[in-house]
Amino acid sequence: MEKTQGISRARFLAGAAALGLSAAVLPAGAAEAAGRGLRHRGVVYTVGEGESPGTAWSAARMRADVRAIRERLHADTVDVTGDGVERLTATVAEAAEQGLHIWLQPTLADAPEGEILEHMAECGRFAERLRRQGASVDFSVGCEFWLFVPGIVPGETVLERVKNLQTGNFDPVKMQRRLDRFTAKAAKTGRSVFHGRLSYAAAQDDRVDWRLFDVVGIDYYSFHRHHADYVRELRTYLRWGKPLAIxxxxxxxxxxxxxxxxxxxxxxxxxxxxxxxxxxxxxHTQAAYLTDLLSVFESMGLYGAMAFEFVTPDAPHRADDPHKDLDMASYSITKVIKDRPDDPRSRWHWEPKEAFHALARQYGRRCDHSQ
Incomplete structure (x- = not known):
């Protein structure tokens, strides 16, 4: 998982669930998604430095993973996120070479605002070059800015901001004003360098001015017992009259x-x-949840859906000791197996989980029907 200041991307997601902030008031009367079936089906692929020498980013491993996403998972889209311009651009270039649709989402956390915007702009320029060369590319200016960008919520690090959000140690009016200001600045930066479809990945309860973007992007982690309840909730994001990407x-x-x-x-x-x-x-629990949600997204004809996530190198699986099986706390659709479980420098490989196979079956069926 993506790492910043020692806290994983999965832990970042907790902030949204713990806030209890009111949902945005959306304008009424926009249209449902046209047609049926997702336009793009994919997976999130996170790049980063890794927490240990054994999990450091590797270009060779990335290339093999991207091939597996296309050939074994049968995805048509990869959501490339994380930080490091060279890592991000190398990954999207490989994805373009493999014929995948690209959703590029640079996420630089806990850095000065200017650095975050320049990091975003460099990635956007590269995405625009790929788009002009004929690649299928969407560009997202980032993810959950209130959590990643210093100065919106009190706290110097992501972990401090999460704690302040959970304890109510913030002014919601000031937070929203700062969030709106940075989101507008990010959208302007994105537009200045990228001329295709622009988006942003918001938490479910975020208030976002979606007029700034072409595609509504939502990180979606709800649980309902009936499909109709998912549909009812997701329709609120369609009321903007714009395509919805999960x-x-x-x-x-x-x-x-x-x-x-x-x-x-x-x-x-x-x-x-x-x-x-x-x-x-x-x-099985993970696989059933993912495929149930995917069926909902398909039935609504959404723009796209990206499963979180392909691999989590820093959460290895231990079949011999359930209490050491950190993969249980991972959202990854693959499990990491280390050659030497207690050695941080150990070599490792991933193996598909049931969720991988279940998604591959559904993705593969859609590919067959589209041919």
Missing amino acids: TEFGTCTYKGAPQAGGMGWDVVDYEKGEIKGDLVRSE
Whole structure:
């Protein structure tokens, strides 16, 4: 998972679930999505430095992963996110070479505002070059700015901002004003360098001026027992009259994880590096949740949906010790197996989980029907 200041992307997601902020008041009367079936089906692929030498970014590994996303997962889209312009651009270039649709979303956290915008602009310029060369590219200016960008919510780091949000140590009016200001600045920066479809990945309850963007992007982690309840909730995002992309959806790998939504990660004692309590690993639970949601998205004819996420190198699977099986707290559709489980420098490989195979079947069927 993407790492910043020692906190994983899965932990970032907890902020949205814990806020309890009111949903945006959306204008009435916009249209439902036209037609049926997703336009783009894919997976989130995070690039970053890694937490240890063994999980550091590797160009060779990335190339193999992108091929697997196309050939084994049968996805037509990859959502490339994380930080580091060279890592991001190398990954999207490989995805373009493999014929995948690209959703590029640079996410530089805990840096000065100017650095975040320049990081975004450099990635946007590269995305525009690919688009002009004929690649299929959407560009997202970022993800959940209130959490990643200093100065919107009190706190110097993501972890501090999460704590302040959870404890109510912030002014919601000032927060929204600062968020609106930065979002507008990010959209302007994105427009200045990229001339294709522009988007942003918001948490479910975020208030966003979607007039700034071409595609509404939502990180979606709800749990409902009936498909109709998902549809009812998702329709609120269609009222803007713009295409809707589910920029993240997924769950962890234990019984009860879907009910925890974006808080599913919160089962790890990070000081001990162990799973808390006596969780029951269940790849079936993860697979069933993902395929149920995918069926909803397909039935609504949404613009796209990207499962979170392809691989989480820093959450390895341990079949021999459930309390060391950090993969249970991961949203990844693959499980990481280390050659030497207790060695941070150990070589590792991933193996598909049930969720991988279930998505591959659904993605593959859609590919067959479209030919």
